[in-house]
Amino acid sequence: MGRALAVIIWILTLGSVSLFFVKQWWFPTAITSHAAALDRQFLITIIVVGISFTAAQVGLGYMVWKYRERPANDRAVYTHGSNRLEVIWTIVTAIIFIGLAVMGQSVWASLHFNKAPAGSFQVEVVAQQFQWNFHYAGKDGVFGRTDPSLIDDSALNFIGLDETDPNAKDDETHSVIAIPVGRPVELILRSKDVIHNFWVPQLRFKQDLVPGMAIRVHFTANQTGKYELACAELCGQLHFKMKSYMLVLPEAEHQALMSLPQEQFQSRMTELLAKYPLPTY
Amino acid sequence: MSVETHEAVHRHEPPTSFIRKYIFSLDHKVIGIQYILLALVAVIVGMAMSVLMRMNLSWPGTNWPILATLFPGGAPGGVINPEFYLSLVTMHGTIMVFFVLTTAPQGGFGNYFLPIQIGAEDMAFPVLNMLSFWVTLVGFIVILSAIFFSGSASTIGPIGGWTGYAPLSALGQIAGPGQGMGMNLWIISIAIFCVGSLLGALNFITTLLNMRTRGMSLMRMPLTCWAWFTTAVLALLSFPVLLGGGILLLLDRLAGTSFFIPGGLYVSGILSGTNPSFPVHTGGSPILWQHLFWFFGHPEVYIAILPGMGATSHILSTFARKPVFGYRAMVFAIFAIGLLGFFVWGHHMFISGMSPYSAMTFSILTLSIGVPSAVKTFNWLGTLWGARIRFTTPMLFAIGFVSLFVAGGITGLVLGQTSLDLPMHDTYFVLAHFHLVMGVASIFGMFAATYFWFPKMFGRMMSESLGKIHFWITFVGVYCIFVPMHVMGLVGMPRRYAQFTEYTFLTRLHPLVVFVSVVAIITVLTQFLFYFNLIWSIFKGKKAGANPWDATTLEWTTASPPPHDNFAGVLPVVYRGPYEFAVPGAPNDFVMQTEPETETERVGGNGHNGHRH
C-alpha cells in the first residue's frame, strides 16, 4: 500500500509539473515591457514553486515508501522533534518567500507608482453592463464634458457626452480601443453601473473599473496587432460576452484615425479591425 | 472508594424522549452529528451544482432534456442559460464555503470531539450549542429558498458570486436576474449563518478555556483542539465583520442608503433617482464592501482548513505510530497562521483600485503566511520520518491532505505577489489554488476524520476496502481536476464565465476543459461510495472496541459510542502529552494520556512530557 501510494504521488507530481512545460498552454506573447518583466518574475517564481512542490511531494512519497509498518516489536523512532531543524526551515522558507514578495514589487511599482509620461495617449474607458465604450479626445486632445444624466442609449450616446461642450466637438466614441504602438498610453477607467475589469492577456495586467472612481493605468505597447479584450470581474448575466478588441496601430495610422470626423472614424475602425488578424496561439 | 460513590451521584442521565435525545438535543455529540448531517446534505447540493456547471462549460448549448424538466426557468428547452449558470456559481460557492467547509470541520467534528478530547462532559453552554445548530439550519433553509424565490422566472438565485461584490449585489433586480428577492434571501441567510457560527465559537472558546480536565494543560492538548480553538477565535472575530457588511448591504438594497452605491449610476437604461425601482444614491464606496467582505473572507479560508490540519496531525501521528514532530512548532504555526490571516485580506484586492502602497504590505504579509504553512508541512514530513506507517483509510486521506495542501498552497507564492496576481486574478489559476487548498484539502481532512472517528461515533468500523477505493479515485481525481485549471489560468481563462465560446484565445483549452469535466463527474460519482459506506457501516460495520486504532488521546478511553456524559461519570485525569507512541521501554507502542507515569519515567525524565524536545 505504501509503495503504491508513493508511486501514485510521484506520478501525479510528474504529471502536474509537466503540464507547465506545454508551450501551447502558456502565457500569450507579451506586448509591453512591463509584461516582459512580469514574465521574468513569473518564471523565477514558478521555478521556485515547482522545485518546492516537487521536493515536498517526492519527500512525502519517500516517507510512505520507506517507513511502512514492519513486523511486530519494531517500533518507530521516538522523537518529539528538533528545535534546530524548526529554526532552520523557518528561516530558510522565510527568506525565500519574503524574498519573492519583495522581488515582485518592482514590476508592480513600474505599473502603479510612476505617473504616465507627458504626451501619453489618453483614452477614457467607460464600461457598462456587457459593453465597452472608449472615449477618444480627438484632435484637440481634450475630453469633452460627460454627465450621466445626458446618457441616451437611443442616440448611441452611451457615455453621456455633452454635445454642447466645445471640447466635445471632435470627441469620438467606439466600442473598440485603438492605441498607438511605441507611445505611452494612459487609460482612465470608469464604470457606469457595476464593477468591470479591463483584461487583455497580452498586457499581463488587470484593473477593475469601479463605479464612482476614475482609475488611471498606463503602459506602452511594443507590438502592433489586434488583441482580444475581456471583462474579468463578474458583472452580471452576460459577463462572458462582454468582449471587445484592442487595436495596436502604427503611430501614423493611429494619428490619421484619430483626426477623422465621427462618421469616417467608425468606418475606418471597421476596416482596421478587418485588416489586423488575431495572434495565432 | 469514596470517589467512586461520589461519581455515581453526579452521573448525568440522558434524556429519554426521542425529541430531546435526537432532535432538540443538548448533547454535544448529537449536535455534532447533526452538523455533519447538514454538511453531508449541503455537499450533495453543492456537488450537483458543480456537475451542472461543468456540463455547461464543456458541452455548451447541448440540450439535456432532463434539465428542462427539473429547471424550466434555468434551462429552458434543456439548455442551461447564463444566468442559471451564474446562480449555480453563486450557490455552489456559498453552500460549500458556509454550509460544508465551516459546518463539518468545526461544528461537526469540533463539537463532537473537542469536549471529549479535553475530558469534559459537554460544552460549556449546551443550550447555546443547540441554538447554534438550529440557527445554522435555518440559514441553510433560507439559502435554499433563495433559489426558489428569486423573484424572476428565468433564474434560480442570485448571480453575484459568493463574494457578492457591490454594487452588482446592492442594486437590486435592475442589475440582473436573481438580484432581487434572491439576493435579499442570500444576505439574510449569511447573516443568520454568522449568528449561528458566533454562538458556536463562543461555546468552543469557553469550553476549551474552562472545562479541561485535571492534568490537561494547554500543551498537552491534542493538536485538533488547538486547531478548533484557533478556528473558533477566527470565527469569533471575523464573522461579526461579515455580519456588519451584510447589514449595510441589506440597508443599501432595502432602505435606500448609500454605503456601497456611488452616485450617478446608470443601470439597465435607468439613471439613479429617475425611477422608483432605482432610488437616488450618492457617494457610496464599492471597495468598502470588498474590505469588509475579505476581512472576513480570508480568515474564513483558515476556518475551513485549520481543523483539517489538526485532524491530519492527529491521524498522521496515530498511524505513523510516532509522536507528532515538533508539537510546539505546530501550535505556534497554527497561531501564526490564524494571526497573520487577519492582516492579509487585501491580497484579494490588488486589482480593485485600492492604494498600491497598502497592496505591497499585504503582499509581504501574505507570503509570510507561507512560512508557518511550510513549517507545518515540514513537521508532517518529520512525523512520517522513521515511522512505522499503518496504511488505514484515515491515514491515506491524511497523507492525501498533506500532498494536496502542498499542491494547493504553494501557488499562493504566485498569487500573493502584487505583480503576478495581475494576470492571474479571477482566472482559473485562482480557482485551482483555492479549490485545492481550501476545498479539497479541507475535505480530505474531513474524510480522514470521518474514517478515523466513525468507530468512536457509531461503535462500528467503516469498510476499509470501500474506503480505499474511495481514496484512490478521489485522490487521483482531484489532481486531474484542479491541476489543469492552473494552466487554464495561465492562458488567461477568466472564472465565472458561463461559456468560453466567445474568445479565440480560449479555444485551445477546450480539450482540457472537457477532460476536467469528465474527471469531475467520475469523482463526484465516486463520493456515493463514501455515502454508501457511511450508511452501510452504521448498521453492518465490524464492531469496534473502545480503542480500535491503538490511539492515545482521551476519546479512546471511553466507550464507543461514548455515554451521554462522555466518561460515564468519571472524568479522566491526564498525565502526559497527547502523542506518546513508540515510547522506549513501554509495554505497548502507545501510551495513553491517562496512563499514570511510572517511577522510572519520573526518575529518568524520559518522555513523560509530550511537548519537551
Add this chain to the structure above:
Amino acid sequence: MATTVTGTKPLTKTGFGGGSKSRGPNGNGSPKRNGHRDAFFDSRSAVNRYRIGMWVAMASILMLFTALSSAYIVRAASANDWQPLRMPRVLLLSTALIIFSSVTLEFARRKLKSGEQSAHKRLLVLTALLGLGFLGSQLFAWRGLARQGIYISSNPHSSFFYLLTATHGMHLLGGLAGLGFLMSRSRLSTDDELAAAKRQAQTDAVSLYWHFMDFLWIYLFLLLFLWRQQ
C-alpha cells in the same frame, strides 16, 4: 488493547501530570486538592464559564462595532456628500441615563455579594427602568429627526446614526433580557454555596455586558458627533 478505560485510578501522591509544577485543571485551581471529582472545586471553576463566555461574546460584539465604525470612517472620508447632523439634545439625557444605570447595576452586584437580597433586587429593577428610559430617549431622538424629515436614507451621516443607534439598542435589549434573567433568579434561595457562586458569576457576567453597552454608547456618541463634525 490492554489500556482502554482508565481514569478511575486513585491519584498518586506525586501530583498531577508530569510537570514539576502541577497545576489545576484550568490553570486556576489549587494543585493541593487531590480528589478529582471534588464537587466544590469543580463547580467553583465551572461557574467561571459565565465570565469567560461574556468576555468572549464582548470581543465578538466589539468586532461588529469596529467593522461598522471603520465603515463610518471610510465612508466619511470617501465622498463629499457628508452632511453632519445636528446632535439631538435628548441624546445627552440618554447618555446620563445609561451612565447612571451602570452605577446602579454595580451597586446591585455589590449588594448580592454582601448578601443583601432585597436591595439587590430593587437595584436591578431600577437599572432595568433606567435602561428602558435610555431606549425611550433614543426613540425620542429618532422621532425628532424624523420630524425634521431626516430618515435613514437622507444622507450618509443619518444612515450611520440610525444604524449605529439601532444596533446598539438591540444589543441593549439583550442586556435587559439579562437583567430579567437575574431578577427571575433573585427569588431563589442562596443557601447552597454552589448556587450562590453560580448566581454571582451570572450577575458578574450581566453587569460586565451592561457596562460594556454603556462604554459602547459613549464611544458611538463621540464617534457620531465629534468625528469629522464641521
